[in-house]
Amino acid sequence: xxxxIHRKGANGFRExxxxxxxxxxxxxxxxxxxVYLPLLFLLSxxxxxxxxxxxxxxxxxxxxxxxxxxxxxxVQFLLQRFLGLIFLISYSMVFMSSIINGLSTFFLSxxxxxxxxxxxxxxxxxxxxxxETWIISCYLVLLFLACFLASxxxxxxxxxxxxxxCAALLIVFTLSPVALGSAMVTILIRFFPARxxxxxxxxxxxxxxxxxxxxxxxxRPELLLNPKDTDDFVRLIKDMTFPSLNHLPSTWASEVVIxxxxxxxxxxxxxxxxxxxxxxxxxxxxxQRAYIQSQESRTLREKPSGKTRRTVHRGKIAxxxxxxxxxxxxxxxxxxxxxxxxxxxxxxxxxxxxxxxxMESVRWVVSxxxxxxxxxxxxxxxxxxxxPSVSSEGRCFWLIRTMPLSFRTLLWCKYLIYFPPFLLFxxxxxxxxNRILEVPPFFIALSMLNIFAVSFALTGLAIGVGALMPNFxxxxxxxxxxxPGGVLYMLISFAYLAIMLMIQIxxxxxxxxxxxxxxxxxxxxxxAIILTxxxxxxxxxxxxxxxxxxxxx
Amino acid sequence: xTVEAIQFLNVTKKYGEFAAxxxxxxxxxxxxxxxxxxxxxxxxxxxxxxxxxxATPSSGSLTILGMKYRDDNLxxxxxxxxxxxxxxxxxKLTGREYLEFIYGIYSMNGNTEGVDHYLSMFDLVPWSxxxxxxxxxxxxxxxxFSAALLHEPKVLVVDEPMVGLDPKGVRLIKELFxxxxxxNVAIFVSTHNLEMAEQVCHNIGxxxxxxxxxxxxxxxxxKQASLPxxxxxxxxxxxxxxEIR
Numbered sequence: 001x002x003x004x005i006h007r008k009g010a011n012g013f014r015e016x017x018x019x020x021x022x023x024x025x026x027x028x029x030x031x032x033x034x035v036y037l038p039l040l041f042l043l044s045x046x047x048x049x050x051x052x053x054x055x056x057x058x059x060x061x062x063x064x065x066x067x068x069x070x071x072x073x074x075v076q077f078l079l080q081r082f083l084g085l086i087f088l089i090s091y092s093m094v095f096m097s098s099i100i101n102g103l104s105t106f107f108l109s110x111x112x113x114x115x116x117x118x119x120x121x122x123x124x125x126x127x128x129x130x131x132e133t134w135i136i137s138c139y140l141v142l143l144f145l146a147c148f149l150a151s152x153x154x155x156x157x158x159x160x161x162x163x164x165x166c167a168a169l170l171i172v173f174t175l176s177p178v179a180l181g182s183a184m185v186t187i188l189i190r191f192f193p194a195r196x197x198x199x200x201x202x203x204x205x206x207x208x209x210x211x212x213x214x215x216x217x218x219x220r221p222e223l224l225l226n227p228k229d230t231d232d233f234v235r236l237i238k239d240m241t242f243p244s245l246n247h248l249p250s251t252w253a254s255e256v257v258i259x260x261x262x263x264x265x266x267x268x269x270x271x272x273x274x275x276x277x278x279x280x281x282x283x284x285x286x287x288q289r290a291y292i293q294s295q296e297s298r299t300l301r302e303k304p305s306g307k308t309r310r311t312v313h314r315g316k317i318a319x320x321x322x323x324x325x326x327x328x329x330x331x332x333x334x335x336x337x338x339x340x341x342x343x344x345x346x347x348x349x350x351x352x353x354x355x356x357x358x359m360e361s362v363r364w365v366v367s368x369x370x371x372x373x374x375x376x377x378x379x380x381x382x383x384x385x386x387x388p389s390v391s392s393e394g395r396c397f398w399l400i401r402t403m404p405l406s407f408r409t410l411l412w413c414k415y416l417i418y419f420p421p422f423l424l425f426x427x428x429x430x431x432x433x434n435r436i437l438e439v440p441p442f443f444i445a446l447s448m449l450n451i452f453a454v455s456f457a458l459t460g461l462a463i464g465v466g467a468l469m470p471n472f473x474x475x476x477x478x479x480x481x482x483x484p485g486g487v488l489y490m491l492i493s494f495a496y497l498a499i500m501l502m503i504q505i506x507x508x509x510x511x512x513x514x515x516x517x518x519x520x521x522x523x524x525x526x527x528a529i530i531l532t533x534x535x536x537x538x539x540x541x542x543x544x545x546x547x548x549x550x551x552x553x
Numbered sequence: 554x555t556v557e558a559i560q561f562l563n564v565t566k567k568y569g570e571f572a573a574x575x576x577x578x579x580x581x582x583x584x585x586x587x588x589x590x591x592x593x594x595x596x597x598x599x600x601x602x603x604x605x606x607x608a609t610p611s612s613g614s615l616t617i618l619g620m621k622y623r624d625d626n627l628x629x630x631x632x633x634x635x636x637x638x639x640x641x642x643x644x645k646l647t648g649r650e651y652l653e654f655i656y657g658i659y660s661m662n663g664n665t666e667g668v669d670h671y672l673s674m675f676d677l678v679p680w681s682x683x684x685x686x687x688x689x690x691x692x693x694x695x696x697x698f699s700a701a702l703l704h705e706p707k708v709l710v711v712d713e714p715m716v717g718l719d720p721k722g723v724r725l726i727k728e729l730f731x732x733x734x735x736x737n738v739a740i741f742v743s744t745h746n747l748e749m750a751e752q753v754c755h756n757i758g759x760x761x762x763x764x765x766x767x768x769x770x771x772x773x774x775x776k777q778a779s780l781p782x783x784x785x786x787x788x789x790x791x792x793x794x795x796e797i798r
Contacts (some may be wrong), residue, residue: 247789312655313656314653314656314657315657315660316657316660318657319653319654319656319658320654320657320658321658322654322657323643323646323654324651326645326646326650327643327645327646330645330684331645395641396641396642396643398605398607398635398637398641399641399642401605401606401607401657402606402607402630402635403606403630403658403659404627404628404630404631404658404659404660405627405658406627407631410556458622458762518642551602551607551609
């Protein structure tokens, strides 16, 4: 008896591509209309940010263009340094990002075990995985650079063909860091456990981004928009640029953009081809073993010597809190987010310091507005950490639902866990920013009391709305945060912050500026307290009731 | 008067216009092992979800130990153990931490040896300090069993108990069911494993397209299907095929 071997499948690359196309289609055109709400919100936000970027860089380039007392060569040199810096930062970011994303797409992705069983040559799978890594790792940087270069070409009235040159340049420029990152992650996985690598790389990525945020802020890029004179501008550009090396892809890219230097473009192209060849060689040698290694490191390979210990008796609340803390601290992505949070605080305080306001009354006004800004920072943080806290129960929701545990207890336990660190964070933010602004102690105390109320309200609002509109199907907290519930939470918290500021203008004015007291002030304060209690408690209660009614499908 | 452990009375569950379970009436007494079998999509999981409080009946009455979910929600949950077919557990906890969490939530007093007892019974002691994310499906299933039994429930609801278990695990579960039944625990088992149902269950219900076709002992089912001395598999196919025709 003979066995017929089907060979047609080996050529079924089109079917393989169709699989990706269909997935993308269902992602872009979901059945439920409400998925479009956050998408529209994000698109509007992105359009707004890109417009600001375009206008901001245009202003810088216009200033450069108008420098009459500098020769064209010096202006070109300054431009090249400036563009080189932007390209260097972008290159590093794409490189770091591709290591983290490459780990998921090449090794941890759930669909890999299916894809590797298909009658498709491995190099084709890896090629598509590389494209996937490239898109995920650099779409944001590509958008930023495209807007930056469009602003440059538009300001200097360069020929239209330069747009096409820059578009090609951006593709060539961003391919090499992704190739290098993917090659590095393949080698790392071959020799170290995948989960450990993921934790370390995520942490390093967090440190890198946090350091970059602080470094960029300390360069004071806003001064470029309003320089005192030409010397000041030249000094700023020089201060911003590192002692750059001439043999870096970022330098080549800046030379292609500015002078249309094709020879440097060919350098860049050859370098990119070199990195792609390197990636192909690394994957040829290491990928198969590395993939097997990554799968094996997911399960237990040898019998560990589990030690027995006495069970500690804990109550419901202590058990819930302990569980939540353990899960939070064991998730490496949360650590990197915390690092970014720390960097955000530093940047925030630098911003306050850079204001350097002389007039006392203006400092007081800034201090008052600062309450709203600190509240805004808190809202942004809580949508990332607090709002997804109910959804993060994810597929384990069946367990919570079948336990002898009221949802009110569950939500208040989460409140107990998150409120103290968020309160401490906002108190420190407001205290230090007020110290920098040198406002009187009474005003500092008033501000801290105020931000206590804001923290109390926004914590309840975030957990409550998170329970009202949970998403148990997504694992990643940042995806949960950008859903319809997250958008709704942000809108409500903005409205709350605005109303709180408006209500308190009058009493603060009387107490701090006029130094007088009258009954009406207390009515305003009472209104603020009642509003805070409503914003904190009502969503929590509604959320608990909604969860109790919710069916597990 | 003896209170039934589980009692469905004319229960219907609808999702929109679609009735997943129709007019279901059945009883499971304390100490009884009840096997619930049916083809895919017959309504087994929906029935289980209603019993565990994960779904609410659209009409009819469901009582667990004489209590209704609407009135005695927490009291029912305190006395009910549930093992789902796909054991999604907290992956970032170790096996021991997971059981200690369950132990704390059920506020068990005194019986601090329970965690070690079940870890030992299900051969999980050597891995009890490892994160659940590194467990195989079978190990997760064994941990889910440990967690469901830790608070000594009076009613145990199990969805596909044998999925992912090795032969030793299967034998252990069969023995465990018999032992629990002797201790007056009511066990409701939904399964595709007809051999196991035949060996272990006192009564068996066959559900098809949301309706309970028959509910009897294995001998009673043989009579109803007019298939003396035949196995449950034949009875099941005869009854469900007749319905399909």
